[in-house]
Amino acid sequence: MQLEKISENKVAGGWHQRWQHDSSTTNGKMTFAIFLPEKAKEQPVPVLYWLSGLTCTDENFMQKAGAFKQAATLGMAIVAPDTSPRGEGVADANQYDLGQGAGFYVNATQAPWQSHYQMYDYVAYELPELIESHFAVNNQRAIAGHSMGGHGALVIGLRNPSRYSSISAFSPICHPTECPWGKQAFSAYLGDDEQTWQAYDATVLLAQGPTAMPMLVDQGDKDGFLAEQLNPQALKQAAEKHNSPLTLRMQPGYDHSYFFISTFIDEHLAFHATRFAR
């Protein structure tokens, strides 16, 4: 598996790097970004995987979240994959909420998507294996994300409790089988049998039984997508049903943007840091 470095910038005493590689899971080139704190020069560090939202690439979080100082202080790497496969030969829909930039972190089963859109397996398995074999990190993992990526973080984390020590999300799509974004994406990628959608819905997963996975969710109450798409109350009810450890914080005045994320990202990193094994 060959890794090609696209760029590198020193930041907060550590390094932000962008890499490209051939993915056997998505059957094409994938791009990701990594922040390596200075501490990684001395010893392997834990990794927070960050999954971005609709229209994003590996760059949005790295340029806008303002997370590097806190990650450097806590001695934590951050890895941000792209939000879908891309490039020639990769199916697209010419809309912002389906196709390239909108992989929804599922393994597609339907044409024309299934040949490349295997983002669940890519994020949960191939990418961590790649990161852990090429960078100065250990196998302690946390997962977080925003909006579509918050959905991805919750689903991948809840379905792989032995692989992640904590989950956090900003403005996640909490119940995609019941909102327009999710229904459209799951219909396209997974087909009409709604039973196959269940495994990709964090609210459904939490309703099925208890989990010990620590979860932190921040949601702005001035988020324009809150009413129609996000459903944090459904997630909360599902967690309460089994006393699962979800903290949902409604943040007054905040919207869906990276201005919101940048305000609370330090608290999310601290949340994950305390849950890595010491």
Added chain:
Amino acid sequence: MQLEKISENKVAGGWHQRWQHDSSTTNGKMTFAIFLPEKAKEQPVPVLYWLSGLTCTDENFMQKAGAFKQAATLGMAIVAPDTSPRGEGVADANQYDLGQGAGFYVNATQAPWQSHYQMYDYVAYELPELIESHFAVNNQRAIAGHSMGGHGALVIGLRNPSRYSSISAFSPICHPTECPWGKQAFSAYLGDDEQTWQAYDATVLLAQGPTAMPMLVDQGDKDGFLAEQLNPQALKQAAEKHNSPLTLRMQPGYDHSYFFISTFIDEHLAFHATRFAR
């Protein structure tokens, strides 16, 4: 003077807002962004003016610098103007380093630029007057910037010592009369008489005599523009000639990007905060 709000986001307990207004100085519509900390609800706060570099708008700093938490802690507003006039009827050169997005913070005297490109007067006079009459700020001002904007901050601050309490810059164009970017821009905007260029060159200004203005400059030593365009050593020599209070810090490994700025912006804000009158 009518102000039109373009957008607003809550961030770090305060507000990021974008505004448009008719400028009598640049003879057209101008856009700026402002960060107002929560403290501005209780009392007027001082203002840091941030001048961006080539190709930037009001948005780059606000999205990428990660300055809001520190500004909120220090109780400081930040105002980021656009880097030039824009729009229909505004001259342009279809290149990244001249015309729209590249006003160089001068008052142009040459056609076709002089009817709109009056960025020196806009930043030094019209914009502060507008800000101080419409927002919860006082008349304590600091000025900072990056690259072309670092040049602008040094020149505007040094020429108006009664109006600003401190200056800082990242990777500034320190001696524009002697570098390719500056020569091209000053030839176009100011004409062939190089005597008229002198008032817009921070190194020339510092060489003319002592100043009490506190100045902080950070420069990455892996900056691809350092050798040909930036000349921080010339600035330092001019300051040392008269014992003017310039601190120049060469930062090992850092480049010309916002990753660099985001690493040290908190220190710049603290530098300015200690120099505002208490």
